Amino acid sequence: MKTRITIMPRLCAILLWFLTIPAVHAQQSAIHQRLLLHVAELNALSVSPTVPAVEMQSAREAISRLVWTSNGNEKKITVAQRPPHTAGIRITLRDMDHRIAATQSVELTGPATIDLLYGLERSAGSCVVEFTVISPQVADSPPVQIIYTVTNS
Amino acid sequence: MMRIPYLPTLLAVAAVAYSTAGAQSHNHTVRVSVAVITALKVSSGTVNLTITGAGVIAGQDLMTVVDQSTSLLWGTNSSGKKVTVQSNLASPKYTLKVEALGPTQGTAAGQVVLSSVARDFLLNIGRSSGTCSIRYVGEALASQGAGSDAHTITFTIANQ
Numbered sequence: 001m002k003t004r005i006t007i008m009p010r011l012c013a014i015l016l017w018f019l020t021i022p023a024v025h026a027q028q029s030a031i032h033q034r035l036l037l038h039v040a041e042l043n044a045l046s047v048s049p050t051v052p053a054v055e056m057q058s059a060r061e062a063i064s065r066l067v068w069t070s071n072g073n074e075k076k077i078t079v080a081q082r083p084p085h086t087a088g089i090r091i092t093l094r095d096m097d098h099r100i101a102a103t104q105s106v107e108l109t110g111p112a113t114i115d116l117l118y119g120l121e122r123s124a125g126s127c128v129v130e131f132t133v134i135s136p137q138v139a140d141s142p143p144v145q146i147i148y149t150v151t152n153s
Numbered sequence: 154m155m156r157i158p159y160l161p162t163l164l165a166v167a168a169v170a171y172s173t174a175g176a177q178s179h180n181h182t183v184r185v186s187v188a189v190i191t192a193l194k195v196s197s198g199t200v201n202l203t204i205t206g207a208g209v210i211a212g213q214d215l216m217t218v219v220d221q222s223t224s225l226l227w228g229t230n231s232s233g234k235k236v237t238v239q240s241n242l243a244s245p246k247y248t249l250k251v252e253a254l255g256p257t258q259g260t261a262a263g264q265v266v267l268s269s270v271a272r273d274f275l276l277n278i279g280r281s282s283g284t285c286s287i288r289y290v291g292e293a294l295a296s297q298g299a300g301s302d303a304h305t306i307t308f309t310i311a312n313q
Contacts, residue, residue, distance in 0.1 A: 030307055031307070032198070033223070034199045034200070035304040035305075036199075036301060036304075037301060037302045038201070038301040039204045039297070039301065040299055041299045071293070071298050071299055072298070124214040
């Protein structure tokens with residue numbers, strides 16, 4: 001009796017594949033993969049528009065929207081102006097969409113950094129920021145940079 | 154000169170014996186048995202996902218990270234098979250989703266949230282060898298704070 005062995009080409013390919021991969025010699029039907037998902041402490045701030053136009057002469061108001069996200073504990077947002085403007089700028093917060101303690105109005109008159117929002121804890125939120133020039137100044141004043149910072153309370 | 158007695162006779166007997174042996178045949182049976190074979194391999198045994206500042210948008214509570222650096226390879230000679238996926242963590246701190254991308258055989262089951270319950274990852278992979286990319290999406294809420302989850306992900310070939 002003649003012996004005839006027929007193996008389909010596809011099956012041959014599968015068997016060859018098994019033989020050429022050392023890791024599968026055990027014919028495992030399950031495999032494990034270790035995965036580490038790490039979340040660092042993260043803080044993000046954004047202001048829009050970034051350059052509100054404040055008319056110095058008439059002390060008109062300008063507004064921006066401040067938005068934030070923080071997953072840290074006991075955080076606050078401070079504000080400062082660089083370089084300090086001799087006229088001073090009043091910053092008022094309104095339309096807060098988050099239950100945090102807010103200083104409703106601060107005045108930036110020097111180089112000091114002032115608390116603007118505190119009790120910022122593991123949250124995302126936003127508010128409207130109004131800018132007012134406290135005392136009108138002469139024209140051609142240099143632009144003032146307002147710096148917001150998320151920091152520890 | 155030395156003479157070997159009966160040499161012609163011996164040669165004749167040997168010739169007959171050789172011709173008789175050449176005409177014989179022997180049979181035996183060879184049985185090739187191929188058992189159900191399944192094989193799985195991942196291109197890397199370790200994956201690290203870190204949510205950094207790039208995954209954070211100010212004003213949004215949700216922070217995400219995506220990894221598509223590893224792939225799954227499989228082979229099976231049995232029909233009616235699928236690949237399932239599960240984690241060893243029953244209640245992870247953060248949400249981890251997984252999805253098969255571009256399988257060369259079978260059908261991707263779509264994005265699933267990983268838990269300790271096995272979920273379909275690939276369907277209809279029977280009698281094939283193939284590969285696909287593994288796409289992980291890690292999600293964290295700002296309210297969940299900082300931290301980490303260490304998963305052991307298990308891919309299994311199972312009956313469909």
